[in-house]
Amino acid sequence: MTQELKKIESSIWENVIEFFNYNIYTFTDNANNITSVIKVKNLLGVIAILILTTYLLRWIRKLVTRSMPNDDKAKFTTVFSFARWIVYIIVLLIVLSSLGINVTAVFAASAALLIGVGLALQTLFQDIISGIFILVDQTVHVGDIIEIEGKVGRVEEIKLRTTRATTVDNKVLIIPNHLYLENSLYNWTQNGTSTRESVSVGVAYGSDVRLVEKLLIEAANSHAQVIDKKATVVRFLDFGDSSLNFKVVFTLNDSFNARIPESDIRFEIDRLFRENNISIPFPQRDIHIIQKPN
Incomplete structure (x- = not known):
């Protein structure tokens, strides 16, 4: 009975050893006549070291971010998550080399694949x-x-x-x-949440430009979202083909939704102009007909 148990134990150990020595993959570098073999025991060793590396990186991350503010901690964690993969690759190459696997042969056999993957992931790396x-x-x-x-x-x-x-x-x-x-x-908001916005309008030639300036400032400052009323200014932009062009510049505290108060100010400008007989012209052309004598 004892001999049979010993034979069974010996058979089990032989199977285990055979399993650990089983060849999973073989890389061949024909140029240098080098063959590298990956066995089960190599793979298990690599997995064990990568697991150990994972726990070590977690410990380093906790140690470094322990006294950081929450905002800086979140940024560091994001960058660290990318750097972690670089560490994994370096550790993997070192482990494979220490286990007797010719890393150069692995890269030589996978050169075409690596070039293709690199080109495909170029934009990803840029991002x-x-x-x-x-x-x-x-x-x-x-x-x-x-x-x-x-x-x-x-x-x-x-x-x-x-x-x-x-x-x-x-x-x-x-x-x-x-x-x-x-x-x-x-x-828009790096220097603060308030920004300078504007509304442009043209008025007919012959209009009282000072009255136009007064009405534009009144229309802008009448809006509840316009802040710093004293900073509201009117700029006389140019003498256009059909109009005198003005721009009223004002300050808003919510530039993201600026188009809503801008629309309200345009409504108010139109109302004030109508009340004060200031017309907003449309493009006009004078046509002169010269009749040639027969």
Whole structure:
């Protein structure tokens, strides 16, 4: 009975050893005549080290962010999540090399695949790098109102690859982060929430320009959302083809919804102009007909 148990134990150990030594995959570098073999025991060793690396990175993240403010902690965590994958790749290469696997042969065998993947992920890498720049430089924050490629939105979330913003029409705007490197970005609220807005209008030639100035200031300052009434000014822009062109400039505390008070001010301008006989002209052309004698 004892001999049979020993035979069974020996058979089990042989099977276990055979399992650990089982070849999963073989890389062959024909140019250098090098063959690298990945066995089960190699794979299990790599998994164990990656798990250990994961716990170590978590401990480092908690240690570094322990005394950070909540805003900085969230930004650091986002950047750290990207850096973690770089650490995983480096650890993986080191482990494979220490286990006797020729990493050069692995890359040589996968060179075409890596080039194809690199080209396909080029834009993704640009987005991620841009996202890191945004988080580190703090050029854009959640809640900022930004304009890029003629689109305006309030930033709701900044991720490594994309920035999510909401337009004034409550539509979600997904902005790939690489666009920040390729286009001019306007941050409406970086210097504060108040912005200078304007409404332009033309009046007929012969109008009392000082009265026009007075009425435009009155129309703008009558709106409840216009702040700093003393800062409201009127600019005489130009002598147009059919009109004298003016612009009234005022201050709003909510530039994101500026088109609503701008519309209200236009209604008020039209009402005041009608009451004071100030006309808003339309384009006119004088046609002179010269009749040639027979």
